[in-house]
Amino acid sequence: MEDxxxxxxxxxxxxSAISHTSExxxxxxxxxxxxxxEDNFTSEECVNDTYMQAWNLIPPxxxxxxxxxxxxxxxxxxxxxxxxxxxxxxxxxxxxxLTSEIESSIPGSLSIDEIIDExxxxxxxxxxxxxxxxxxxxxxxxxxxxxxSVESISKRYGFSQSKVKTTLFRLRENLKTHLEKGGxxx
Amino acid sequence: MKANDLLEAIGKIxxxxxxxxxxxxTSVINRKSLAIIIAAAGALIVAAFxxxxxxxxxxxxxxxxxxxxxxxxxxxxxxxxxxxNSSSVIYRGTGFSEEEIYNLxxxxxxxxxxAIAYEYDCFGQELRIFLDGxxxxxxxxxxxxxxxxxxxxxxxNNEVVGFVELFKVDGEITYSLRLGGETWNNINEALNYxxxxxxxxxxxxxxxxxxxxxxxITTGASSLLSDDVDxxxxxxxxxxxxxxxxxxxxYDRNNGVMDTETFECPPYISVFALDSIYVDECRNLISEGExxxxxxxxxxxxxxxxxxxxxxxxxxxxENYEILLGDDEYCYSVTFTTTADAVLGPxxxxxxxxGTIFGxxxxx
Numbered sequence: 001m002e003d004x005x006x007x008x009x010x011x012x013x014x015x016s017a018i019s020h021t022s023e024x025x026x027x028x029x030x031x032x033x034x035x036x037x038e039d040n041f042t043s044e045e046c047v048n049d050t051y052m053q054a055w056n057l058i059p060p061x062x063x064x065x066x067x068x069x070x071x072x073x074x075x076x077x078x079x080x081x082x083x084x085x086x087x088x089x090x091x092x093x094x095x096x097x098l099t100s101e102i103e104s105s106i107p108g109s110l111s112i113d114e115i116i117d118e119x120x121x122x123x124x125x126x127x128x129x130x131x132x133x134x135x136x137x138x139x140x141x142x143x144x145x146x147x148x149s150v151e152s153i154s155k156r157y158g159f160s161q162s163k164v165k166t167t168l169f170r171l172r173e174n175l176k177t178h179l180e181k182g183g184x185x186x
Numbered sequence: 187m188k189a190n191d192l193l194e195a196i197g198k199i200x201x202x203x204x205x206x207x208x209x210x211x212t213s214v215i216n217r218k219s220l221a222i223i224i225a226a227a228g229a230l231i232v233a234a235f236x237x238x239x240x241x242x243x244x245x246x247x248x249x250x251x252x253x254x255x256x257x258x259x260x261x262x263x264x265x266x267x268x269x270x271n272s273s274s275v276i277y278r279g280t281g282f283s284e285e286e287i288y289n290l291x292x293x294x295x296x297x298x299x300x301a302i303a304y305e306y307d308c309f310g311q312e313l314r315i316f317l318d319g320x321x322x323x324x325x326x327x328x329x330x331x332x333x334x335x336x337x338x339x340x341x342x343n344n345e346v347v348g349f350v351e352l353f354k355v356d357g358e359i360t361y362s363l364r365l366g367g368e369t370w371n372n373i374n375e376a377l378n379y380x381x382x383x384x385x386x387x388x389x390x391x392x393x394x395x396x397x398x399x400x401x402x403i404t405t406g407a408s409s410l411l412s413d414d415v416d417x418x419x420x421x422x423x424x425x426x427x428x429x430x431x432x433x434x435x436x437y438d439r440n441n442g443v444m445d446t447e448t449f450e451c452p453p454y455i456s457v458f459a460l461d462s463i464y465v466d467e468c469r470n471l472i473s474e475g476e477x478x479x480x481x482x483x484x485x486x487x488x489x490x491x492x493x494x495x496x497x498x499x500x501x502x503x504x505e506n507y508e509i510l511l512g513d514d515e516y517c518y519s520v521t522f523t524t525t526a527d528a529v530l531g532p533x534x535x536x537x538x539x540x541g542t543i544f545g546x547x548x549x550x
Contacts, residue, residue, distance in 0.1 A: 068208070069201035076197040084190050099189035106192055121195045129203050141207035144196045162360030166353045173324075 003067040010058035017058075018051045025068055029075045035147035036079040036095050046082065050075045076145070098147060101168070105175040124182045128175055139167050279334030282352060282359065287317050288455075290359055291338070291350065295457045296465065296488070298363065302340060302348055303459030305365040310490035310518050314341045314454040315350060323385040337384075346373050369403055376401040376408075460488045460518050460537070467543060468520045468535045487521045494519075499536055499545040510539040517544075 001020050009017035029050055033043035053074045063070035083095040129137050135157070142148040142156065143164075150168070154161045291298070295315070303309045319338040324330045334354040339346050348365040372393075376382050379395035386392070393401045401408045469483050493515045503509070511517055518537040524530070534547035 066201035066205075069204040072204065073197050077194060080190055080193055080197075098193065102192050102196075103189040106189065118191075118195055118198075121192075122198045125196055126200045126203075129199060134206065137203055138207045141199070141203050144193065145199065145204055146207065160362060162353065163362035165355065165360060166351060166362045169353065169355065 004064040007058060007062055007064045007067060010055065011062065018055065021051060021054065021071065025071055028068065029071055032072055032075045032146060033079045037082055038094055042082065043079070046075055046078045049078050072145070094147065098144070101172065102144060105172040105179070121184065124179060124184065128178045132171070136167060136171060139164060140171050143168055276330055278330050278332045279354065281333035282336055282354065284317070286359060287336070287338070287352065290352065290361065291315050291317060291455050295455055298350060299457040299459035301363055302342070302365060306342060306347055308342055309459050310512060310516065311342060311458065312490065313457050313459060315457065316341070316454045318453055319352070320384055322391070323383070346370050346377070372401055372403040372406040376403065458488045458490045458518070460520065464518070464537050464541050464543070465520055468522070471535065471543065472522065472533060483522060489519045489521070490516050491519050493517050494536060494545070494547065499547050501545045503542060503544045507542070507544065509544050512539050
């Protein structure tokens with residue numbers, strides 16, 4: 001079913017919207033959650049919570065042209081939030097790896113809560129991505145949006161793992177510089 | 187948690203980036219298929235180019251302005267102080283030992299050479315991978331030379347055609363290859379000025395010549411910087427500069443092509459790319475034949491050499507087979523050193539331009 005029709009079902013408060021969403025995007029959403037939380041049961045919970053939140057958020061939102069990214073954002077948020085809350089009890093290897101990697105992109109004194117509005121940060125990241133080549137954009141987004149492993153990215157695009165690692169390293173360095181220049185630090 | 191917040195923010199990026207990344211996918215293809223695809227693509231490009239030339243009027247060359255944002259700065263009185271934007275150049279990382287560099291390149295030379303040969307269709311030609319690389323300066327609030335990034339130039343026919351970029355993270359060394367595009371023309375043009383210093387500026391890569399001419403090696407744009415600051419000297423250090431002489435690049439200055447008698451070349455590994463499929467076939471011949479006692483099948487030496495004389499090799503192919511030689515009557519040779527029967531000497535196979543193994547050297 002087309003995204004716009006699925007969104008119509010949400011707007012009409014038709015519960016079949018959820019089954020259609022699950023049918024079309026369930027597997028991909030589960031992949032995103034699984035990349036972070038690393039167990040089937042929890043990732044299924046994250047995806048089910050995603051459907052619940054989507055039900056509550058549509059309307060007022062009408063993501064007819066970006067339904068997957070809309071749902072994916074929710075899944076990411078739920079999975080990240082889950083790890084953040086549970087991290088004290090259990091170490092999630094992928095989550096630790098990702099946060100440790102992305103930590104290097106954070107300018108020295110950046111304190112997001114105190115200093116900036118999150119949307120400004122998002123806009124700045126959008127601007128950063130716009131300045132990249134398509135290849136760089138895809139590598140960055142696959143790693144930090146979809147949470148793909150380096151191995152998976154290298155297979156997807158036919159690059160060596162070292163190329164992916166090198167590219168990510170440079171992109172993180174450049175993101176840090178970009179954020180600094182944008183006033184998100186020091 | 188800061189990192190988590192940043193990941194959350196990335197989660198809200200524009201959906202077009204997400205869609206692009208979802209769509210883009212390449213399938214893994216084997217090298218033989220790759221060679222066929224490259225050959226087919228090359229033929230199409232040539233055909234398209236010929237057609238384009240035929241139907242288009244000559245077009246004026248467009249010039250582009252660079253958008254360099256190097257700000258003039260007051261360099262300290264101390265001439266050894268190479269300050270940029272009022273910040274000193276600092277070093278980071280532990281760097282690479284000569285042995286580490288050599289081992290990495292030596293072990294992977296066949297793959298590197300093959301990758302380059304696919305890109306430039308230069309199978310059999312000599313490629314030089316220089317082991318004495320350079321770092322770049324990264325301009326920013328701090329101007330950093332990262333010792334854990336090392337760029338090794340690769341030269342073909344006295345021109346730079348690619349970089350092997352070494353990269354160290356958590357003590358582990360990896361590398362990537364940078365090939366293709368117009369970058370190399372731009373680098374070679376910059377090297378016409380003799381020595382250049384390299385720098386990163388944002389996403390751009392710059393080569394700065396001694397006369398303050400700056401080349402954007404990604405776009406090819408170039409311009410002269412203000413004379414207020416001698417940028418070349420300011421960022422020039424041993425580890426971020428390279429010269430045409432170092433590269434063994436032919437360059438045209440007042441004295442024309444350099445004098446090769448007086449110049450000392452930095453260390454390099456000379457490799458001859460041969461499609462690894464043929465090397466594998468040579469290995470198979472050894473494994474399947476009577477020479478199975480030979481155990482050392484790794485790292486064969488591949489050469490592009492003159493055709494051996496009739497009494498120097500044993501012909502494997504049918505006598506009706508017409509051996510196809512390259513320019514100057516050259517063919518490839520693949521030589522395996524031996525262990526178990528080393529007394530007989532190395533094993534060498536000869537391969538023609540069709541990729542057919544047509545003979546083997548006598549061993550006695």
